Amino acid sequence: MSADYDRLFHSPDAARTADDEPERETPPAAAESVTPPAMPAAAPRTQTSVAPPPWQGGVTSQMPPLPATGPQPLPNNGMMRAPQAPAPTGARHEQPRHASVPAPRPAPVPAPTQHFAEVEVDRRPVVQPAPTSAASMGNHRAIDALSHVGVRSAVKMPSQRGWRHWIYLLTRINLGLSPDELYEMDLHARIRRNARDSYQIGIFGLKGGVGKTAVTVALGSALSTIRGDRILAIDADPDGGNLADRAGRQSAATIADLLSDKELHRYNDIRAYTSMNGANLEVLSSEEYSAARREFNDEDWKTATEIVSRYYNLVLADCGAGLFQPGARGVLSTVSGLVIVASASIDGARQAAITMDWLRQNGYQDLLGRSCVVINHVVPGKPNIDVEDLVQQFERHVAPGRVVVLPWDKHIAAGTEIQLDLLGKQFRRRVVELAASLSDDFDRLERR
Structure with a gap:
């Protein structure tokens, strides 16, 4: 038995042990992760010892066959050494390369696209995704984005x-x-656009008899019917306007009575001084001309609008024929929209042009940009002016689509109370288009 051990551990052809080889630097990770293989069984005694094949860049993971002295395997009595683990690979143990061929570099690892945070759980590092910051997500709500999604109705x-x-x-x-x-x-x-604050619209015309009051009643009735909110029309004509008569007078109270009342705290307090027609348009009439003590001025208008603007969404002003009157100046200082009414005649067109020039030269250029021009046929038949050419001339001074032509209507020409349902179909459509053009300015930021 001793001869077999000597030939096993001291033969130059036998497998090398860890003591016979030079010291090698073994990474601790490789040494811990590799488990030594089990001891192979002994070969028959008659088999000769065969040297291991020449080294080709690694160490064999099994020991060469042991020369046996008998048919029985050799017992492990603690004197035999376990076979060594495979040698680690690296630059020191690789085969020599040619000097002119550079060693390939490892491919760079791409950077992760998501940030991760390392959390210590039971002394084992666990990789969890870091919470996304609010700045990267934005401050927009998800429910707000659904308002822009188109939905088709099945019916x-x-x-x-x-x-x-x-x-x-x-x-x-x-x-x-x-x-x-x-x-x-x-x-x-x-x-139906939302009007910020209390939106005020003035109806002007330098020439009498062009239909300013009829346009005010028809426009206010159309707005009240379609919008469904509170709309008030005020007679701001200092020369005895008839707005309440054309809209349907229900109360004998006037704007002078409203201004003299100091106990106006609710909507019902205002409603006691107004009249309402079938379209729910409320009208505040002017003081009767024969009983008036003074002219309606700008202070009366400003005081009245400060009171009613808390209870009405839209306020219309039926103004007189002059622009230099104190009442007209007061209306121009507060309104956000304007309607210039002209008759379908050369005289009426000239007066409308003078009104636009006056607004431009007296500091109301922004108000002219929110104005509409109404060409009203106050008499039946064909007028003595080319209406289409007149529309093109007026559209050079106001926004496109803001010149409205109203046809002659029998119900308007009667001079009685104006009812929206009795107006002609074409006349109602033109009034609705006028209301839509004025409503386009409801959401504009600039005012007066």
């Missing part, structure tokens, strides 16, 4: 007039709304 709205309406009634085939009905719905949506 079409049936037409309410025309041949599409009759087909729906007879066959129940819904062809949807007509282009004219879609256009009308768009006008109504524009009119």
